[in-house]
Amino acid sequence: MVEDAREIWAEAWIKEARKKKVWKPKEIARLFGVHYNTVLSWIRYGKLKAIVITDGCSPYYRVHQKDLIEFIKERHSYVYEPSQSLHNEQKK
Numbered sequence: 001m002v003e004d005a006r007e008i009w010a011e012a013w014i015k016e017a018r019k020k021k022v023w024k025p026k027e028i029a030r031l032f033g034v035h036y037n038t039v040l041s042w043i044r045y046g047k048l049k050a051i052v053i054t055d056g057c058s059p060y061y062r063v064h065q066k067d068l069i070e071f072i073k074e075r076h077s078y079v080y081e082p083s084q085s086l087h088n089e090q091k092k
Contacts, residue, residue, distance in 0.1 A: 025063070047075065050062060
């Protein structure tokens with residue numbers, strides 16, 4: 001049953017991801033129902049591929065549609081289960 005739910009979520013997220021060519025981290029956070037900082041962590045730890053745009057002071061991240069879809073396909077079970085932690089994954 002849980003596997004079915006994960007597949008349903010993944011399909012819904014992929015369908016939504018196809019609506020835009022480039023995504024901002026805040027938009028991705030809304031899509032997954034997670035905090036903005038969670039998405040930034042995924043990007044910083046290399047879990048979610050993003051391009052960095054900088055104005056010399058602050059980095060701005062953008063995620064291409066294909067990278068977001070790849071993230072969903074590879075890691076949708078991670079996104080679906082908020083009990084898992086990137087920090088625990090990094091320590092392994």
